[in-house]
Amino acid sequence: MMEEEDKLKGVFDQFTPTFNRGLGLGDQADFMLVLKARMQQVEYIKAMQEAQMRRYRQSVRVAVATAAVMAVLIATAILSGSTLFTPQITGTSTLSALAYIGRPALLIAGILAVCGGIYYALASLQTLRAAREERTTSKTWGMAN
Amino acid sequence: MDRNQFIALVEGEQAQLRRYLLALCCGDRDEADDIAQDALVKAYLSSAGFDNVERFTAWIYTIAYRTFIDYRRGSRQQRAIDECRSMADPSQQADGAFCYQELYAALDQLPPRERGAVLLYYIKGYSVKEIAQIVDGSDDAVRQQLSRGRKHLKEIMTL
Numbered sequence: 001m002m003e004e005e006d007k008l009k010g011v012f013d014q015f016t017p018t019f020n021r022g023l024g025l026g027d028q029a030d031f032m033l034v035l036k037a038r039m040q041q042v043e044y045i046k047a048m049q050e051a052q053m054r055r056y057r058q059s060v061r062v063a064v065a066t067a068a069v070m071a072v073l074i075a076t077a078i079l080s081g082s083t084l085f086t087p088q089i090t091g092t093s094t095l096s097a098l099a100y101i102g103r104p105a106l107l108i109a110g111i112l113a114v115c116g117g118i119y120y121a122l123a124s125l126q127t128l129r130a131a132r133e134e135r136t137t138s139k140t141w142g143m144a145n
Numbered sequence: 146m147d148r149n150q151f152i153a154l155v156e157g158e159q160a161q162l163r164r165y166l167l168a169l170c171c172g173d174r175d176e177a178d179d180i181a182q183d184a185l186v187k188a189y190l191s192s193a194g195f196d197n198v199e200r201f202t203a204w205i206y207t208i209a210y211r212t213f214i215d216y217r218r219g220s221r222q223q224r225a226i227d228e229c230r231s232m233a234d235p236s237q238q239a240d241g242a243f244c245y246q247e248l249y250a251a252l253d254q255l256p257p258r259e260r261g262a263v264l265l266y267y268i269k270g271y272s273v274k275e276i277a278q279i280v281d282g283s284d285d286a287v288r289q290q291l292s293r294g295r296k297h298l299k300e301i302m303t304l
Contacts, residue, residue, distance in 0.1 A: 008267065015268070031163070038182060
């Protein structure tokens with residue numbers, strides 16, 4: 001048994017393959033050269049992903065800020081009783097239906113603007129989350145360690 | 146671990162790693178080198194959070210082994226095509242590969258997990274416990290794989 005074990009060990013001890021395929025620089029140098037080039041490509045992709053992530057973050061910040069500013073402006077306009085957005089409808093009873101729609105127009109416009117801002121912010125957050133997941137996936141790239 | 150440290154460690158280990166992968170791939174140099182490259186790039190991507198230099202070799206072998214298993218799962222058909230291609234290309238068989246043909250043929254008959262365990266044991270000299278960590282299995286399973294692998298190899302190579 002021990003002798004057989006030694007034979008098998010001997011087989012693997014003699015297993016000293018050469019890798020040189022005549023690429024020009026010597027085998028180890030060739031292998032490392034290819035590896036370094038691939039590492040550089042990976043670094044480039046990582047840098048691109050990080051730049052994309054920064055852009056996403058920035059767009060989310062802008063969206064949130066825009067929504068906040070719009071909400072403040074519209075709320076101020078409503079509370080101050082400004083006539084800035086009030087429809088200037090002239091006429092008599094024939095236009096009463098239009099006047100009826102026109103009165104709450106400011107409120108409707110305000111609600112729509114705030115909703116739009118919030119929707120944009122949420123959609124951007126969702127995109128940001130997806131980008132982050134994509135980045136994590138590519139970073140680990142099948143790694144469980 | 147920074148880039149330079151990673152490269153320095155890989156430079157010291159790459160020859161042994163490729164030898165191990167060449168045996169694991171039963172003499173297919175292209176596949177062995179592809180797996181080595183993929184495994185090392187994966188390792189590089191995760192190396193920022195890896196600081197245990199003493200465990201570096203075992204870590205690299207773990208990644209290489211997993212990459213090999215993934216390769217085998219995903220490229221059986223491609224492998225058959227490549228085998229036909231390399232048979233037609235005499236330069237692939239002309240050098241040292243020829244003298245290890247018997248070993249490669251014997252290794253090719255072992256299931257990949259058995260082959261992996263046997264090679265880590267004989268080429269790297271790892272213990273059962275260390276192999277179990279690398280192949281992500283239990284000690285008993287590795288012991289069994291080693292025992293079967295040795296038995297199969299001896300039978301095939303008539304040792």
